[in-house]
Amino acid sequence: MRHTPPLTPQFYVTAPQSCPYLPDRMERKLFTALQGDNAHALNDSLSQQGFRRSQNVLYRPSCSDCAGCLSARIRVSDFAPTKTQSKTLRRNANLDREVRSPWATEEQYDLFRRYLSARHATGGMADMDIFEFAAMIEETPVRTRVIEYTDSTATDDALTAVCLTDVLQDGLSMVYSFYKPELANRSLGTFIILDHIRLALELDLPFVYLGYWVPGSEKMGYKANFSGVELFRNGGWEPMEQPENYSADLHPLSTEPISEQVSNLILPNVRPVNR
Incomplete structure (x- = not known):
């Protein structure tokens, strides 16, 4: 029997689990499926409201007593590189740089494994x-x-870095990147962001979406090093102020109820629902 997806996205909340950014915290996510003919418009709309994509799911942190995760993007017209x-x-x-269709290769996977082993050996991936x-590379609607x-100077093992990137209506969203961990002195993570800024300028797109910045998290601290950063x-x-002006302190009133969060979302071709 054929089933048609609902016209209005359905939103759900994950069960609490350990936070990957801050110790002794629990995280919870608000999420919805990304599917159907409206997937592009939904991805554009929710990305502009702090959501991120993971395969065919869009999610946003919605912890009950913590609002530390802040979606970050660079307004490329306001960016100026530092000397470093x-x-x-x-x-x-x-x-x-070579821009390819989303097909996974063994060469990419080998680099991915090397990166994880050196940088995130105990992480969720x-x-x-x-x-x-x-699936991470190819399952995208x-x-x-x-x-x-x-x-360009290598005779073998030339693949140095990879970034999975969504092209939004208003920018580039960096979904996930990895690179040769042995080239730590090359600052490849920073280079990938800098090149995405150049690519966004070439494509006349105003923003580069970086994912989440978390005050107090060393893992996410590098995102504050770019000028032109905006936070949701x-x-x-x-516009982002000085990083020390932000806090990830726990507070029981820091997050709106889930029903209110969903009601306030602006969906493509759908007016906000007031409950």
Whole structure:
């Protein structure tokens, strides 16, 4: 029997689990399926409201007593590289960018495994096999690209970095990136962001979406090093202030009830529902 997905997205909440960013915290996520003919518009709309994509799911942190995770994006017109970032671009001038369709390769998976083993050996993706990796790359109902960076001077093992990127109506969303961990002195993570800023300018797109920035999390601290960063707070985007002005302190009133969060969402071709 054929079933047609509902016209209005259905939202759900995950069970609490350990927070990957802050110790002794529990995280909870609000999420919805990304499917059907309206997937592109839904991805655009919810990305502009702090959501992120993982395969065919859109999610946003919705912890009961913590609002530390803040969606971050760079307004490329306001970005100016620091001296250190300019050096990073020059240091990686030998890397060639190639934008590919979202197909997984063994070469990508080998680099992915090396990256995880060195940087995130105990993380949630540490046990991902090649089939799960292929699903992460290929299971996308939206306009997704795999951006590869190869060493133009290398005779073998040229693949140096990879970023899975969604092309939104108003920007590039960096879904996941990985790179050669042995090249720590090249600041490849920073370089990938800098090159996405260049690519967004080439495509005349105003934003590069970085995912979440978490005050007090060393793992996410690098995102505050870019000028032109905006944070999604209290239902809208605002320029980032000094990082020390933000706090991830626990507070029982920091998060709106789930029903109110869902009611306040702006969906494509759907007016906000007031409950």
